[in-house]
Amino acid sequence: MTYLAKPCLHHPSLATNKVGYTRRDYEGKVSTLCAGCGHDSISAAIVQACWELDIEPYRVAKLSGIGCSSKTPDYFLGAAHGFNTVHGRMPSVLTGANLANRELLYLGISGDGDSASIGLGQFAHAMRRGVRMVYIVENNGVYGLTKGQFSATADNGSKSKKGVVNHENPVDLVSMALQLGASYVARGFSGDKAQLVPLIKGAMGHAGAAFLDIISPCVAFNNHAGSTRSYDYVREHNEAVNRLDVITPRHPIAVDYAPGEVVEVIQHDGHALRLRKLHDGYDPTDRLAAMNHVQTHQARGEIVTGLLYVDAEASDLHEALQTSHMPLNTLGRDELCPGADALARINAGLGCQGS
Amino acid sequence: MNRIEAVNDFVVKFANVNGSGSSSANELFAKAILQMGVPVSPRNIFPSNIQGLPTWYEVRVSEAGYLGRRGGVDLMVAMNPQTWDADVAEIEPGGYLFHDNTRPLPASKFRHDIHVIGMPLTELCNAAYADPRQRQLFKNIAYVGALSVLLQIDPSVFDTLFAQQYKGKEKLLDANLLALRLGIDYARTHLTQPLGLRVQRSDRVGRQIFVDGNSAAALGCVYGGATVAAWYPITPSSSVAEAFQRYCARFRIDPASGQHNYAIVQAEDEIASIGMVVGAGWNGARAFTATSGPGVSLMTEFIGLAYFAEIPATIINVQRGGPSTGMPTRTQQADILSCAYASHGDTRHVLLFPEDPHECFEHAATALDLADRLQTPVFVMTDLDIGMNQRLCQPFAWDPARDYDRGKVMSAAQLEAGADFGRYKDVDGDGIPWRTLPGTHPSLGSYFTRGTTRDAYARYSERGPDYVANVQRLLKKFATAAELVPAPVQRPAAQSTPLGVIYFGSTSPAMHEALDVLGEAGIHLDALRLRAFPFSTAVADFLAEHEQVFVVEQNRDAQMHSLLVNELALDPARLVRVLHYDGTPITARFITDAITRRLQLGTPPRQPQAKDHHHGECTA
Known part of the structure; x- marks a missing residue:
């Protein structure tokens, strides 16, 4: 309900997290998206994940491109700086921002039009570079803001609201991310918050490029029979490979699983990713097997979800560039300017007479 | 026959084949004359090619210190059979033609109004060197040796130059010395000398430095505090980023920790390059990209965003001939309008016009200050002529007291003290608003940056009055810029x-x-x-x-x-x-x-x- 302002007063009994924030402190402006839009569920999942991980909201930088999904950073983490950039170019802006200050958490929000069409190049190269970020594509297979054109992730043979059948093959961003070197790759569904929140939390603790493809049905233009991105279709064809619990030292979960049913991965931030297997023999640390599994099941019309791949030893662009541990944007003249004496030596070296 | 007579005032042009190793020999020739205290201005005239196509190196020698291209050629060193006819035709009447006469050419290939100097370079080098690559390479050094005799360049200058160039590479030094002596000895015994053209010791070089504008601009970025560079290779600007890398490796690595106080990314294209610069500028790091006209064309959407969202960005545009791919290895000043008004909608951008490498250094550092001060894109409009050619210019200068102007960045303390933060509010009457950097304060000063219209507090707004107030303020800011930029x-x-x-x-x-x-x-x-x-x-x-x-x-x-x-x-x-x-x-x-x-x-x-x-x- 976009015309109703959010109340400013919070109930005094609202629980606070370790850093003293209530869940409400992680919210943003009132969403202007359609009622029932999957994207709002994702925003809520981001709020939940940040609150549970005790992330201070202002230590997050939210970046997006253009489109319905790219509007959402205004609707969560109001205390964080946000940047709604240009269409398809969020990855480069995020990369530059990340280079400037390695201490913030970079959250990139994009859509399937933004990342799989106009921004496919930037998506690919940001993954290749290993930029430390949580890159979320809110994937609905359709251009919502321009009213219902197919996007590049729409399945071949799926039908638009107007009855047009798509004859082009889909771009699968998960397969691309796996191939290009993303070190945390997951797919979720906006309609399954229990699955989604841990996937986001795992990504936020990841030390490299984390990519989440989140199927997020468009209630206005892509939620009809014949669509392969409708709530009904995704529920019927969702093939989760695992269930993830992110175990923080503060929230230990003591559940016993039978041996062989659980894979545990400890990431750099110290949190454990505990994965309950739902699929026999699925190993989320085996990249090639993950690619094979995703391709095989997608060919059957299934939507493979869960934590598909994680490299617990991942590193990022800063490590590759050996960048200063102090954020570059904090360095001043003393660290950066070689000074007049060094310049005199340079001049001497470029001089023309004598040696 | 007329004979051009000139001391310290003539033009020598070398006609070579690209990839034959001539460029370092030709540069040696130019530097030898500089060592004599006589100003020279060399220009590489090269094709978009790595090997095989014709390339020229034109050296203007000018006691008066005129460093522009003069036009006309007094001495042609014709080493490229492909361009022989045109090269010979270009020589001024009474001028000189130096060539390799190992294989005789028919008389019809020569002119009657020029002086021809033949030297069997191929034959001499084939006799002196066994390795085919060396035979080719050292022909170039040998003709420099011969020319030095013909023009009366003091041979001792080569000792100095070789000592600089081959410090610690004695094997290379010996091979080069041998080639140089080969040319000197042949000229002394076989060629009529001196020519009417002569180099005479002078004192007109003095403290000046000899450097290309791209290296100078890169050094200006190091001095100016740039920490993020994002670029995509494009002639004639690639050497800006490469020189930045080189200077950073020398000056920006913390000796104790080995950590780099810089980040350089070779992006996938110019769009990503400027995107990274905009992201870094938004987040408070000084960032730049170096490109040429086609790159600017690709960047224009982002340049419009940076103008409208008010984000610092420095763009070094080493101009070449356009439009389209145009003349990638030729020079022009043809991006003035496309940069001044880059992007759709009403925009205006700050442009700086350096005249030589000295100012490339100065303007690059100034651009970084101006971009932060004005929170807008700033172009350094250099070109291939000054970017890729070494030019004699005043030494680089840096005032030790100079600090960076980071512009209006509101701190956590200012926010805490109750400053009324409106991202697009004109607080000081100069049209320049205050900004905050991400992560500054837990509850104050955050805002949402966007390319869409907004009010003074960065709230989304499509109201006409909000839009007009904002773009009028941008005009006021541009008027402020007019008095901050380098004066004419x-x-x-x-x-x-x-x-x-x-x-x-x-x-x-x-x-x-x-x-x-x-x-x-x-x-x-x-x-x-x-x-x-x-x-x-x-x-x-x-x-x-x-x-x-x-x-x-x-x-x-x-x-x-x-x-x-x-x-x-x-x-x-x-x-x-x-x-x-x-x-x-x-x-x-x-x-x-x-x-x-x-x-x-x-x-x-x-x-x-x-x-x-x-x-x-x-x-x-």
């Missing part, structure tokens, strides 16, 4: 005159020479060198003070002329266009000729027949 440099004529001339960038040395020549001929012009856009009041005053003002530039469409007319609401009839745009650097001869003709005829000639046959025009 004026050079008054020897006597009072109603005539003026405006020029900028790499035209400088040719213009200075032309002003001297015109002055000697009794044609006096007050000159103004533009160093930036927006134009300060000094530019408007200069135009108001003169009845007729020539605008000299290196593009077809008189882009600076258009910018002046448009921005200062001038009567175009008072401005005379002097346009040079064939891709070669403008010459003093061309300018002198165009201005003289215009003044003599009183009407614009259709095609001035400049001696060097360059296409250009002079019209009102």
Whole structure:
């Protein structure tokens, strides 16, 4: 309900997290998206994940491109700086921002039009570079803001609201991310918050490029029979490979699983990713097997979800560039300017007479 | 037969095959003359090619210190059979042709009005070296040796140069020395010497440095505090990023920790390059990209965003011949309008126009300050002529007291003290708002940056009054910029005159020479060198003070002329266009000729027949 302002007063009994924030402190402006839009569920999942991980909201930088999904950073983490950039170019802006200050958490929000069409190049190269970020594509297979054109992730043979059948093959961003070197790759569904929140939390603790493809049905233009991105279709064809619990030292979960049913991965931030297997023999640390599994099941019309791949030893662009541990944007003249004496030596070296 | 006689004032041109190793030998030749204290100005004229196509290296020797291209050739070193006919034709009557006469050429291949000097370079090198690569490579050094004798260059200068160049590489030193001696000895025993052209020791070089503008701009970025560089390879700008990498490796690695106080990313294209610069600028790091015209074309959407969302960005545009792929290895000043007004919608951008490497250094550092101060994109408009050629110029200068101007960045303490933060609010009356950096304060100062319209507090708004207030403030900010950018440099004529001339960038040395020549001929012009856009009041005053003002530039469409007319609401009839745009650097001869003709005829000639046959025009 976009015309109703959010109340400013919070109930005094609202629980606070370790850093003293209530869940409400992680919210943003009132969403202007359609009622029932999957994207709002994702925003809520981001709020939940940040609150549970005790992330201070202002230590997050939210970046997006253009489109319905790219509007959402205004609707969560109001205390964080946000940047709604240009269409398809969020990855480069995020990369530059990340280079400037390695201490913030970079959250990139994009859509399937933004990342799989106009921004496919930037998506690919940001993954290749290993930029430390949580890159979320809110994937609905359709251009919502321009009213219902197919996007590049729409399945071949799926039908638009107007009855047009798509004859082009889909771009699968998960397969691309796996191939290009993303070190945390997951797919979720906006309609399954229990699955989604841990996937986001795992990504936020990841030390490299984390990519989440989140199927997020468009209630206005892509939620009809014949669509392969409708709530009904995704529920019927969702093939989760695992269930993830992110175990923080503060929230230990003591559940016993039978041996062989659980894979545990400890990431750099110290949190454990505990994965309950739902699929026999699925190993989320085996990249090639993950690619094979995703391709095989997608060919059957299934939507493979869960934590598909994680490299617990991942590193990022800063490590590759050996960048200063102090954020570059904090360095001043003393660290950066070689000074007049060094310049005199340079001049001497470029001089023309004598040696 | 006429014989050109000149001391310290002539042009030598080397015609070579690309990839044959000639460039380092030719540079050695130029540096040898500099070592004699005589100013030289070399220019590489090269194709978009790695191996096989013709390439030239033109060295102007000028005791007077004229560093512009002169036009015409006094001594041609013709080493490329592909271009022989054209090369021979280019020599001034009474000039000299130096060539490899290992294989005899028919008399029809020569001219009767030039002096021919033959030397069996191939034969000599084949005898001296066994390795085919060395045979080819050392031909170049051998002709430098021979030329040094013919032009009376003191052989001791090579000792100094080799000692610098081959420090710690004694094996290379010996091989080069052998080749040099080969040429010197042959010339002494077999060639008639000296020529009418001679180099004589002088003291006109002094403390000046010899460096290319791209390296200088890169060093300016290091001194100016750039920490993030994102780029995509494109001629003629690639060496800016490469030099930045080199200087950073030398000056920006913390010796104790080995950590790098910089980050360089070779992006996937120019769009990503400028995107990274915008992201870093938004987040408070000084960032730049280096590119050329086609790159700027790709960047324009982001440049519009940075203008409208008010984000610092520094863009070094090493201009080449356009449009499209154009002439990638030739020079022009043809991106003036595309940069001044880059992007859709109403935009205006700050442009700086360095005249030489000294100013490339200075302007690059200044651009980083201006971008932060003004929170907007700033272009450094250099070009291939100064970017990729080594040029004699004043030493780089840095005031030890100089600190970076980070502009209006609100701190956590200011927010805490109750400052009313409105991201797009004009608090100080100069049109420049305050900004906060991400992560500054737990509950104050956050805002949402967007390319859509908003109110003074960065809240989304499509209300007309909000939009108008914002873009009017941007105009006010641009007016503020006019007084912050480098001021124009004026050079008054020897006597009072109603005539003026405006020029900028790499035209400088040719213009200075032309002003001297015109002055000697009794044609006096007050000159103004533009160093930036927006134009300060000094530019408007200069135009108001003169009845007729020539605008000299290196593009077809008189882009600076258009910018002046448009921005200062001038009567175009008072401005005379002097346009040079064939891709070669403008010459003093061309300018002198165009201005003289215009003044003599009183009407614009259709095609001035400049001696060097360059296409250009002079019209009102």
